[in-house]
Amino acid sequence: MNEDVHEGVNDEQPPQRGTPVGRRVFLGTLGLGALGVVAAPRLQRGLEDFLGGAADKDPTGLTGLLPNGGGFRYYSVASSVPRKNADSYRLTIDGLVDHPTTYTLADLKALPQTRLVRDVQCVTGWRVPDTPFEGVRLSRLLDTAKVHPTAKAIRFTCFDGTYTESLTLDQARRADVLVALRMQDKDLGHSHGGPVRLYVAPMYFYKSAKWLSGITVTDEVRPGYWEERGYDVDAWVGRSNGRDDEPTS
Amino acid sequence: MSLRADAPAGVRRFSPTERWVHRTTAALMGVCVLTAACLYVPQLAELVGRRELVVRIHEWAGLALPVPVLVGLASRAFRADLGHLNRFGPHDRTWLRAALHRDKRPASRPAGKFNAGQKLYASWIAGATLVMLGTGLMMWFTHLTPLIWRTSATFVHDWLALTIGIVLAGHIGMALADPESRKGMRTGSVSREWADREHPLWRP
Numbered sequence: 001m002n003e004d005v006h007e008g009v010n011d012e013q014p015p016q017r018g019t020p021v022g023r024r025v026f027l028g029t030l031g032l033g034a035l036g037v038v039a040a041p042r043l044q045r046g047l048e049d050f051l052g053g054a055a056d057k058d059p060t061g062l063t064g065l066l067p068n069g070g071g072f073r074y075y076s077v078a079s080s081v082p083r084k085n086a087d088s089y090r091l092t093i094d095g096l097v098d099h100p101t102t103y104t105l106a107d108l109k110a111l112p113q114t115r116l117v118r119d120v121q122c123v124t125g126w127r128v129p130d131t132p133f134e135g136v137r138l139s140r141l142l143d144t145a146k147v148h149p150t151a152k153a154i155r156f157t158c159f160d161g162t163y164t165e166s167l168t169l170d171q172a173r174r175a176d177v178l179v180a181l182r183m184q185d186k187d188l189g190h191s192h193g194g195p196v197r198l199y200v201a202p203m204y205f206y207k208s209a210k211w212l213s214g215i216t217v218t219d220e221v222r223p224g225y226w227e228e229r230g231y232d233v234d235a236w237v238g239r240s241n242g243r244d245d246e247p248t249s
Numbered sequence: 250m251s252l253r254a255d256a257p258a259g260v261r262r263f264s265p266t267e268r269w270v271h272r273t274t275a276a277l278m279g280v281c282v283l284t285a286a287c288l289y290v291p292q293l294a295e296l297v298g299r300r301e302l303v304v305r306i307h308e309w310a311g312l313a314l315p316v317p318v319l320v321g322l323a324s325r326a327f328r329a330d331l332g333h334l335n336r337f338g339p340h341d342r343t344w345l346r347a348a349l350h351r352d353k354r355p356a357s358r359p360a361g362k363f364n365a366g367q368k369l370y371a372s373w374i375a376g377a378t379l380v381m382l383g384t385g386l387m388m389w390f391t392h393l394t395p396l397i398w399r400t401s402a403t404f405v406h407d408w409l410a411l412t413i414g415i416v417l418a419g420h421i422g423m424a425l426a427d428p429e430s431r432k433g434m435r436t437g438s439v440s441r442e443w444a445d446r447e448h449p450l451w452r453p
Contacts, residue, residue, distance in 0.1 A: 018336035022372040029376025033405060037384065040401030076298040125400040191295055229301070243400070 044125075077225060081160040081190070081211060089195050091179070095155070095217035098146035105195055108181060111136045116176055116201055119248045121237045123204040127245070133199045135180035139173040141215065153221040156198055157214035165198065165209040165224035166233060169217075176201035176249045179212065201249035203235040259438030260453050262362075267330060270321035271434055277317070280310040281381075282417070285410055311385050314378055333362045334371045340450060341365035355446055362451040370420060377413055381406060 036043070086105045094100040115134040121127045142154075147169065154172045156165040171177065180199040181188060188194030193210020200207040206226045227233045232240040237248045263271075284307035287297040297303060321327040340359035347357040348366060358364065363371070387402035424431050430447070433439040444451060 018338040018341075020335050021337035021341070022335035022368050025369060025372035026376040029373050030379055033376070033380030033383065033409065036380075036405040036409075037387075037398065037401045040404040044400070044404045076294065077300045081298070125403045191291070 076160065076210075077162050083190055084159060084195055084211070084213075086195070089213075091196060091213060091215070093141055093145045093215045093217075095215075096148040096151040096219060097142075097217050098148070099144070101141075101145055103141075105181075108136055108179065108196065111140065113181070114175075114178060116178065116199070116249075118176070118201045119246075120205055121245050121248050123206055123231065123235070123241050123243065131183065132185050133178055133180045133201070134182035134185070135178040135196075135199065137175060138177045138179055138198075138215075139175070141179060142169075142172065142217070145217070147217050150219055151217045153218050155214075155216045155218050155222050156209045156212060156224070157216065158209050158211040159213040160211050163209055163211070163225045164222075165207055166221050166227065167200065167207070168221060168234075171200075171203075171234075174202070179215075180208075200235075202237060202247065204231075204237055204241060204243075206231060207235050259436075260441055260444045261438050262433040262444075262453070263330075263437050264324065264326035265437065266321055266324040267327050268434060268437060270317045270324075270327060273317040274314065277310050277314045278417070281307060281314065282414065284310065289407075289410075308385070308389055311382060315382065318375075330362070334368050337365065337368065341368065345369075355449070359450055360448045362448060362453070364448070370416070374413070374416070374420075377409060377416075380409055381413070384409070 089105045091103040091108065092100070093103075113134050114137050115132055117130055117132045119127055119129050120131045138154075152169055154167045154169065156167075158164070167177070178199040178201075180197050181195065183192055183197075188197060193208075193212070196212050198207070198209045198212050207224075209224070221233060223233050234240060237243075238245045239247075284303050287293045287303050288300070288307065294300075338361070340361070342365075344358050344360055344365040346352075347354075352358075384402040384406040387398055388406060424434075427447075429439055429443040433443075444453065
C-alpha cells in the first residue's frame with residue numbers, strides 16, 4: 001500500500017489511504033445476514049401474509065416465484081416422471097392381504113369421497129393454508145382388501161419409479177389419510193402428483209407421496225425415500241424433524 | 250515493472266492469478282445459480298428432476314465458492330487489489346453522487362483502479378456469499394445447529410439468493426456493455442485510452 005502513498009503525490013488525488021468502506025460493507029452484510037436469521041420467524045410471517053394477499057391479485061403469477069410467495073413448490077426425485085391418465089392409471093394393493101386388488105381411476109372415483117381442508121406443511125418450511133384435498137379414505141381400501149392380522153405397516157410406491165413412503169398400519173387407518181384424487185377442488189394435475197397421490201394430513205408433506213401406484217401391506221415399517229436420507233419416519237407436523245410448526249390435523 | 254514499459258499498446262490491469270480467481274469464482278457461482286434455479290423454479294424443477302443430485306452439486310459448488318479467493322490471497326497483486334477495493338477516497342463519494350443522479354459525464358465519475366460501484370459490489374458480494382455459505386451449511390448439516398434455525402436459514406438463503414441473482418445480472422450486464430473492461434479480465438491488459446477515460450485516477 002506504500003506505492004499508493006508515493007503515487008498519490010502527483011496532481012489530483014491527496015496522498016491518503018482512504019476510509020475502509022469496503023470492509024464496513026463486507027462486515028455489515030455479514031451482520032445483516034445474521035440479523036436476518038434471528039429475525040426470520042417474524043419477518044417470514046409478515047411477508048407470507050403480504051405475499052399471500054398479493055398473490056391473490058397477481059395475474060402474472062410472478063409472486064409465486066418469490067420465496068414464500070404462497071403456494072406449493074415442485075419437488076421430484078426422479079429424472080422424469082411418466083404421465084398417467086384415466087386409461088393408463090392403475091393402483092394396486094397387495095402384500096399381506098386376502099384380496100389383492102387393482103383399481104382404475106374410474107374405480108376410485110366410484111367410491112365414497114372424503115373432503116378435508118387442512119394446512120399443508122412442508123418440512124423445508126413452506127406452508128399452504130386451508131388446502132382442500134378430496135379422495136378415498138385409505139382405511140376403506142385396506143378394509144376391502146382384508147389385511148392379515150400379522151400385518152404391521154404399509155409401503156407406498158410411485159410410478160415415478162423412485163419415490164417410496166411408509167406408514168404404520170395404525171397411522172394408515174386414520175380418518176385423515178386419503179388416497180387423493182382432487183386438490184384445491186380440481187382434479188390432481190401431473191405436477192401435483194396426479195392423477196392420484198397419497199394425502200397424510202397430520203404429517204409433513206413428504207409423507208403425501210405423489211404419483212401413487214402401489215400400496216403394499218408389510219409386516220414391518222420400511223423407511224421411504226427421504227427417510228433413508230435422514231427424515232423422520234413418524235413425521236407428525238410439529239413433533240418431528242426437529243420442528244415446532246403448528247399441527248395440521 | 251519492465252513488462253509495462255515493454256507493452257506500450259496496453260496497460261496491465263490484472264495478473265494471471267487474479268484472472269484465474271475471477272474465472273473459477275464465476276464458474277462456481279454459475280453452477281450455484283443454475284442448480285438453484287433447477288431446485289427453485291417449478292418449471293425447471295419439473296424439467297430436470299433428480300433433486301438429490303442437483304442438491305449435491307449445489308452444496309459442493311457453494312462450499313467451494315470462497316476457495317479461489319482464499320487461494321488468491323497468496324498473490325501479492327490480488328492482495329493489493331483487495332486493498333484498492335477496500336479503501337474509499339473523496340473521489341468515490343463524487344462518483345457515487347454522480348451515479349445516484351444518473352450523471353454519466355466522465356468528468357463527474359472520478360475513479361482510481363476501481364470505481365466506487367465496483368468497490369461496493371465487491372464488498373457486498375463477498376459478504377453475501379459468506380451469508381449464503383453460512384445459511385446453506387445450517388440447512389445442510391441440520392444437526393449442528395438448533396433445529397428451529399433451519400427455517401430461518403432457509404428464509405434468509407431464499408431471499409438473499411433472489412437479491413444476489415438481480416445484482417449478479419447487473420454485474421454481468423455491465424460487463425457485457427463494456428468490451429474493453431471484459432478484455433481486461435480476459436487478457437489482463439486494457440487500452441490506455443480506456444484506462445484514462447474510465448479510471449482517470451488510476452496510476453498503473
